[in-house]
Amino acid sequence: MMEQNSPQNNVEHYYFSFLLHRSNKITKEKSQILVSMVIILHFVLFTSGYSFKHCTEDANTNHTKFICIHRKENNMSAIVDDLPSSATIVIILKNWIKNIPKNTFSHLHNLRMLQIDHNTLETIDPQAFQNLSQLKDLNLTSNKLSILSTSVFQGLYNLVNLSLTNNSLQSLPQRIFNALPNLDNLLLNQNNLNNFTVVAESVSQLPKLTKLDLCNNNIMSLQHSDHTALPKSLTILYLCRNKLVTLGCARCFLCNILQLDLSYNDQLPSRAFQDVDLQKLNYIRLRSTNVSVLDLFNVSNVRPESIDFSGMGLKTTQQLMNLCNLLQNKTVALIKMMRLGNNGISTLQNKTLSDCPRIGSLDLSFNQLRTVNCLEFLHGHDQIKNFKAEKNHLSSLQSCKLNISFPNLTYLSYRYNRILNVNGFAFYQTPNLKTLQLNINIIAYLDPKAFRDLTRLVILRLDNNLVTDLYEDSFEDLQSLKILNLRNNRIAVIFRRTFHSLKCLQTLDLGGNKISHFDESAFVGLNNLAMFYLDGNKLKKIDSTMFEPFHATLEVLDLSSNQIHFINTQAYSPFSNLSILRDLKLNSQLPHGIRVLPKSLFHGLSSLQSLYLADNDIFSFSVDTFDHLTNLTFLSLDNSCAGVLQLKPGVFKNLRKLSMLFARNMGIMSFSKEVFGNLTQLQILVLQQNVMPTIDVSVLEALPKLKSLDLREVPLSCTCLNSDLKNWTLNNKSVHLVLLYTYTCQDTPKPKHFYNFETNVCNKDLEEYFFACTTSLILLLTIIPILYDKLYWKLKFSYYVFCSWIGQHFRRLRNKEEQCKYDAFISYSSADEPWIVDQLLPNLEGNGASFRLCLHHRDFELGRNIVDNIVSAIYKSRKTICVVSRHFLRCEWCSLEIQMANYRLFHEQRDVLLLIFLEPIPERHLSAYHRMRKIMLKKTYLQWPGSDCTDPVLAQELFWNKLKRALRSRSSIFEEDEKEGMENYFNQPPADENYTLMP
Template identity: 45%
Template sequence: MGPVFSLLALLLLLMPGAVAYGFRNCIQSMENPQSFRCIQRFLKDIISAVGDLPPNATFVNVSHNFISRLPAASFRHLPHLQQLQLVCNRLETIEDWAFENLGALHTLNLSNNHLANLSEGAFRGLGNLINLSLSNNPLSTIHPHALHPLGNLRTLDLYSCRLVSFAEVACSLQGLMKLRVLNLSCNRLNSLSPICPLPPSLSILHLCNNSLQAVDGGGPQLLRYIRNLDLSYNNISNVTSFAGAELQNLSYLLLKGNPLDVFHLLNVSSLRPRRLDYSGLHLGNEGVSKVCQRLGKHQLKHLRLQSNNIRELRNVSLALCPPIRTLDLSWNKLRWLDCVDKWQHKPLESLVVEHNLLNRLSTCQSSSSLKTLQNISFRYNRILSVKYWAFRYAPNLRILHLNINTIAYLDKHALKGLYYLTELRLDNNLLTDLYKSSFADLVRLQTLNLRNNRVSILFPWVFGKLGQLQILDLGGNNIRNLTNKSFSGLSSLSKLYLDGNCIKKISSDIFYPVQGTLEVLDLTGNKLQYITKTQHKSPPFRHLHKLYDLKLQAQQPYGMKIIPAKFFQGLASLRSLYLSENKLLSISPDAFDDLAQLQYLSLADSCNGMQDLPSGIFKNLRRLQKLNLENVGLHSLTLEVFGNLSNLTSLLLAKNQLQTVNVSVANALGLLRYLDLRKCPLSCTCENLWFQNWLTNRWVQVVYLYNYSCDSRQQLGYVYSFDTHVCFLDVGLYLFSVTTPALLLLMLLPLVYHRAYWRLKYHFYILRSWVNDRWRRQDGEHFQYDAFVSYNSADEGWVLEQLVPSLESCKGSFRLCLHHRDFELGKSIVDNIVDSIYHSRKTICVISRSYLQSEWCSLEIQLASYRLFEELKDVLVMVLLEAIPDRELSAYHRMRKVMLKKTYISWPPEPAAQRLFWTKLRKALKGSYTEEEEEEDLYPFDEEDKPLLESTSQLG
């Protein structure tokens, strides 16, 4: 069966279809074929990661491995590489020219490694690099010329290294005439005293979290071209050090966390008050007023007062400030905030009060309107309640963030008057009840986020006035039941998130109010469960004709178990369906029949007794592009299941029980580009022979193909390289080997029959005699006859008149075996001949022309010679009855062969010589004929023919 399957596999591979390729430790992105991720592969050398990547790669991420060294020319074969990520490795050494031939690289990230120093040639070849990150390395020294090859560098990140000398860093920057951003935060710099000037192009400099005490060490021109300077969290207390520095070009200065007098700083330096970020300067309430006085009267775009230990805002605190567009009071200690209009009458647009201690938002019913205020954020506070008309002062509010608080009470009219609000975030609070009047005035609301509260009931028409709402997030609540009026009024809703609730049942009536607009529905992590295949009520989604994304994964506690028939009926536009983590026992074969537009389907991690999918389950999913079947218990791939997925591009089959991959399925998936078979027990058998052939092509990416090991203790090695010679079947050779002998036989049989019939018959008798001899029990001591006489009937007269009387009637007579006298009646002629030869001590061949022409005589002498040559016994006595020329003997090569091997006795015509003839014959029969007697023999032939008839062996 194996060779037959291999033959079929090879034939199928010749047909149009998918062929595969793979990378040892990288995954190619489906969206961007030039992007490769080699993350968390436990790699120790860079070649094992990128050695097999194609030269057209533009993005490579080799992060989170154990690479400690980059040898020279590590990426020479990737000339088009643009981004390279080597984050979180163990890099200690970068050899010279390690980045050779990377002229197109513009971003290099080497952060979170073990680099302690940089050699002179570490970055050679990176002439077009724009962004370089070396953050979180134990980098203490930089060679003065290490960065010189980076002539186009614009951003250099040296965050959290161990740099001590600012002068050394400044000198290493010489030649970087395009550098704009330099991050030296979290190092060990204690002074700014460079020997070399900073590049004039440098405009953004981060020096926070160092040990700087002054800024005058670098001379007045050190910061001349800097526009954005971060000196936060240092130890700068000497304000006079700013006096000599040229700060007039600064547009932003952050001094947060330094023990200095900000007002003294403004007095002695050339810094403009509006360019200073006042966060973290311990201003207090009084300090805020002083700052406002220094800012002048012109409108201010941003005023940041973060981390200033402000505990309350009085009317006087911000009264002297110029008009402010954005006010940031985050990271203070505000416990209570009065209505904004009472302490800010300017055209405020955005108010940020995050990370404070606010515990409530009071009523502001009598407040005046701040018509310019559009954005308020009270995130990360401790707000417990929001009272009646809490935002009356901001009637034109567009965005309101109240998330990540502890709001348990939201007054029914807390949001009253916010007719222009478009985004409301109340997520991550403690809300339990929602009322219809809570959102009655939010007629323009488009996004409502109520995730991670404690809402358990949705009252009818609670969202009835939100006709323009597009996104409603109710995930992470305790909602158990939904009614047909839960979403009434949401005529524009397109995205509904109900994941992480306790919903047990859904019906078509629930979603009827949003049937014409809903596009995304998330029901992940609820308690939907079905125990029968029969759907008693109407399909729950039959009205959602525009829904394109449906999430039903991870139903609690044991999954959906069963997908009823026609469950997805009505979802004519659905493109993405998530059913993973549902421990499915069975799926109805027609479950997906109505999803003709489906492009993505996930059934991952649904293994709970379900093994192979039912035939025809995907028959209508002709537009499906991505299919995730990880860990669903599949044992086989069949055309009945996958045959219609003609547009499938991505197939994930990891963690299944697949031992073989059906080549017919692979060929049916003509557009497949991505195949994941990780952790499948693939076998190294002939059934997977075609799998190896995929490696020689570039069409379908098989994830980590070279790491698939043989799943057997007896099988060693990997699927891509197991020994396949036993599976190879050369069809042409087999056909040639079978047909050629058959044709030759058909051609030769008539010729052989016509020309060699008797010869074949003769050999057949020879074979019979050999077989009989093998079965014969030999007795070398006793013979029935002294000689068997082989003669032709034409010479019978001489035999009966001369030979028989001379040998049987004389003294010491011999017993002869003759055809007509001694052959056993009823026995075949051949068997009689064989028995006579082997029961006789000798065989006398009476040779004449008639004897030579007889087939039976030829058989007799052949049998006798066989005994002579095989048994090495002197059993043959040849009597030449008449003179026969050599030219006649040459036609009988068998006879001539015997005569050349044995000396013969010629019958003389002279009576006087006949006496010697009988003497020689008797001695030959007795076995006493010597060489001397042989020399006395007379030959009836000419002397020139004698050598052709003599033999090298002797008689007796």
């Protein structure tokens, strides 16, 4: 019957229909048990836990961002198949993927950004990105793509950014990008492209393309076909590090380009620019080419102010002066940004650049300058605003008390030089500086008057030098300074009043020095300090007095990687006055961590939101340790415990706003409600690398806001103690279990996954089960002999009374049977319908037989559920005839019908099932149908005579006589067994009549 429709989808409906139909025969308790079984079956078959096999979810993105990194997986579908449709960002990084199949991401229709970089991707099937109509960013960087099909990007009509950087592409199909009308940024750098015509044709139909990066390819010219033109929207074109020897394009081919990078094409000559319109260019980079500035001006219409003169061989003073004269001859009024880097310039004489047009910004980085001579070479350019001389050979900054001045200079950078000392008044000629960068030098001596008169300086960077001493007047004139960076120097002591004049300072970075103590009044004057970094020093103790000047303004305090420790748990809190502190870092104290955590350490930190205590060997946490941190939202305790730890009940009791708790490798032994139960706002919980063999699910259920749980490398036992946890990990839909499918059992000899370990034996307590069984058996063996001795005759009398009652019961069943609507329900495969119509119906309903048969195609109620029709037909018929053939065995609906008849046999104790075999079926073919074989072992059955019989007509007549006799027989097993036995259902034929009956 209807073999194309599987009954598996209706399993729940079938059970409930059955219960409803038989509600008058099943007790309420039995119904509840069956319903519970159906519900359990449903969860086992149709639910899965909130985890992903190869990806982790960013818990702060509300199910939208997923990262799949280092998973050692080569099947792209396996990585993304279990990601939800809500995903908008997917990052697949450093895996072994070689191919992206068709429709791999079709279920991720909300995807906005897809990053598949640094894999081993070789091929992408057509329509691999089907259904990603919302995708805007696609990154395929650093793979091994060599060929792309024309339709590979089909459907990505909202794509804005596409990166194919660092692949092995040698060519591109002509219309490969035509399906990307909104593409804005295309990166094809670091490939093996050598035919620019092919590239130009592939992008010519992109109406919104603004940037095309073709750096690091093998392009030799920009030659193109006559009908090919770059999109008018294209304004940025990068062609650096190719093999260009000429441009070779039409005059107006590049006329819309605003930024052009041709650097590191060392064979590109000046004549290549002849007859090419580049008048609209705002920036052109020609570093390390064979282009001469003078020749370029003669053969092209490039505007001088758009040229980046870096790396063009302008080495000597004379060459620079000639450049200035050329620019003057071109009537250039202002050069906003003049770049002269990487020219090998070693000296700049006074007035070297005097003849140049006005300069807004000057960059002399990557040269060989040994001195800047107080910027005398800029004489006449007092309007200059920015000056950079990074990565030169400057060794000293001399005093500059000269008449020359640059009142408009606000940005000055000498980073990455060899400056050893900064003398007094070194910046006297730049009184209005706002940003001064002296970092990454070897400054050992800083004159106390070096920054004299820099009253408008806002940012001062002195980090990564060799400064050892700071004096009271070192920063005396820096009243406007807001950011002071002294990180990674060799400062050992902060003397008194060192920062007394820095009343506007907001950020002070002293990290990475050798500070062991502060003099009294060292921080006087820091009235507005908000961020204070002291990490990586040698502080051993701290007290509240050192923070007194900025106690009302400090928001961030970093004390990590010092040598802070406490002798006893009663120490007074050094942070008691920091009432608005938001971020405190005490992690990684040397050499062995904080060890002892005072009970009152965090008193006064009522506004603290983030606390870092990671990498400290703390012996124990007092139950009162975190009591005052009522506004804490982030707590890091990773690697903070010395050995195995039993957290005390109530240790987190006041952290009701905590949303993130990181507790990796803390040696936590148990996960209890007394410890974690009050964290009602917790969203992210990391318990990786702890030693909890079991986890109480009720504790997890007490954390209503939990979104992410990390239990990796926790030695969870695969025993009944964790059966609830295992079921919870599979069935919960709100908590992301980070890489659940990598969790392994630690108590089994062979590797076993935690998510699917066997829990069938965990339904009952085995100890109680065995006790109940043995107790019942002993009592039974004790009572039976006593009853036999004392109550033998009474029991025998009761037996006969019971038999009499049963007889009456089955007589009532017989009367009810006679009221059935049909004599038999016929269960058969639709493939055997011709035999039913041609043989069965004429012999049972015709020829004077007058049996009433129920057939599905004739007697089922229209519009009613199939399962309901089956149940109704079986219970309205005295018998059920199963017409068995190979088609019948393969039919799932037929299997359901024979099971239903078997259920009726079991429940009513009535023999309602008759089997007819239309063809001989070897026993080995029946081995997979255990229910069928079980029925055959208990009951005889009819075999339809085949054509090989000696007398088919006689054999068929005998067959129909026996079937009619079986249909007329009673269905009560009890009554028939008493009278005749099971052999009276069918009269067994003689041994030589094997063609009609098989035992």
